[in-house]
Amino acid sequence: MERARRGDEDAYEQLVREHQGIAFRTAYVIAGNASDAEEAAQEAFVKAYRALGRFRPGSPFRPWLLRIVANEARNRRRSAGRRAALSLRASAEETSGGAAPSPEGVVLAGEDRERLLEAVNGLREEERLVIACRFFLELSEEETAAALDVRLGTVKSRTSRALEHLRETYG
Amino acid sequence: MAELETALRQLGGELDFPQTPDLASAIRRRLERPAPLWRRPVAIVLAVLMVAAIAAVLAVPQSRSAILDWLGLRHVSVVRVEKLPVVPANGGLGLGHRITLDEAKRRAPWLLLPDGDPDSVWVNESIPGGKVSLVWGTPSHVRLLLTELSGRAYIEKIIDGGTEVERVKIGTAGAWFQGPHVVMFQDRDGRFHDTQARLARNTLVWQQGGVTLRLEGGLSKAEALRIARTAS
Numbered sequence: 001m002e003r004a005r006r007g008d009e010d011a012y013e014q015l016v017r018e019h020q021g022i023a024f025r026t027a028y029v030i031a032g033n034a035s036d037a038e039e040a041a042q043e044a045f046v047k048a049y050r051a052l053g054r055f056r057p058g059s060p061f062r063p064w065l066l067r068i069v070a071n072e073a074r075n076r077r078r079s080a081g082r083r084a085a086l087s088l089r090a091s092a093e094e095t096s097g098g099a100a101p102s103p104e105g106v107v108l109a110g111e112d113r114e115r116l117l118e119a120v121n122g123l124r125e126e127e128r129l130v131i132a133c134r135f136f137l138e139l140s141e142e143e144t145a146a147a148l149d150v151r152l153g154t155v156k157s158r159t160s161r162a163l164e165h166l167r168e169t170y171g
Numbered sequence: 172m173a174e175l176e177t178a179l180r181q182l183g184g185e186l187d188f189p190q191t192p193d194l195a196s197a198i199r200r201r202l203e204r205p206a207p208l209w210r211r212p213v214a215i216v217l218a219v220l221m222v223a224a225i226a227a228v229l230a231v232p233q234s235r236s237a238i239l240d241w242l243g244l245r246h247v248s249v250v251r252v253e254k255l256p257v258v259p260a261n262g263g264l265g266l267g268h269r270i271t272l273d274e275a276k277r278r279a280p281w282l283l284l285p286d287g288d289p290d291s292v293w294v295n296e297s298i299p300g301g302k303v304s305l306v307w308g309t310p311s312h313v314r315l316l317l318t319e320l321s322g323r324a325y326i327e328k329i330i331d332g333g334t335e336v337e338r339v340k341i342g343t344a345g346a347w348f349q350g351p352h353v354v355m356f357q358d359r360d361g362r363f364h365d366t367q368a369r370l371a372r373n374t375l376v377w378q379q380g381g382v383t384l385r386l387e388g389g390l391s392k393a394e395a396l397r398i399a400r401t402a403s
Contacts, residue, residue, distance in 0.1 A: 013195050028189065049198070
């Protein structure tokens with residue numbers, strides 16, 4: 001990080017490699033399609049590089065980066081006038097009968113998975129995004145707040161509201 | 172409680188995200204390139220789009236053409252007058268005749284639907300391309316009215332000093348009308364009829380693709396935008 005701040009491009013490339021997955025997926029969740037997400041993430045990394053001088057050493061890089069990424073993704077979504085429909089598809093392969101149970105001991109059957117995903121996709125945009133950030137992307141509350149450009153308290157209240165709504169529809 | 176959260180995390184692991192592109196290499200190439208970003212046409216287009224998307228509260232320009240340019244709404248004309256003409260507040264909604272939602276989707280494939288089904292759906296064929304209205308509440312007591320027109324139709328809005336107009340970030344172009352104003356729709360002959368004019372409440376007008384949408388009700392700007400952003 002320190003080397004990247006001093007303008008070392010190799011070091012920055014390494015930093016990009018470490019974070020490109022989460023950056024791209026966050027942009028995808030917000031922009032709603034892969035090409036806008038790629039463009040947004042790329043632009044964000046370039047902007048972040050140029051803004052590294054203003055980055056406070058010692059503070060976490062991920063929320064700082066995700067704020068820039070999400071902002072780029074929102075700009076693209078708005079300027080293109082598209083709805084940020086998160087048309088996530090569950091992976092094709094069904095959970096087979098012989099699959100090992102997950103550590104939590106909860107294995108969602110294919111049908112339940114479809115139903116839960118449908119319930120998430122049916123949420124209001126702001127609630128869908130908070131669920132996607134917190135549970136699908138597994139961002140921390142701080143990172144979610146940065147990505148959605150809201151306060152930490154808002155992330156907490158929105159998450160619990162969204163979970164409540166999911167319980168109502170998903171049961 | 173924790174079960175749902177666990178199920179969501181598990182679902183997250185099984186979602187079909189597109190593969191992450193090799194951003195690191197692309198960025199490396201961009202950083203090595205000396206040309207500044209703003210010289211690139213793509214960047215310029217994006218910059219222009221972003222500037223256009225920035226919501227700004229501005230004084231409404233006086234001349235009609237200036238208003239049109241300013242709002243960027245191609246199928247809406249806004250006329251500023253000293254004092255609004257006297258028209259019925261609730262009369263002449265001009266909904267047309269009632270149809271089912273499925274029929275509306277068939278007749279108007281361009282129709283955009285917000286979250287939550289309307290209580291009734293109406294079509295008025297006298298408007299070019301057909302005007303589809305989604306009504307929440309009853310026709311005599313409309314809580315929320317979403318009117319949609321295909322690219323061929325025009326809306327005229329008459330405003331006076333008591334109407335605030337603000338450009339908003341929604342679709343390709345959008346405007347929020349706060350306070351009373353007169354609304355009219357152009358018929359197939361290209362005329363705006365005084366008899367069809369009525370006084371409207373707070374209204375959000377926006378364009379999305381080739382569709383012009385108009386959302387009216389006792390809504391705040393934030394509520395209207397929230398509903399509008401669910402339309403797809």
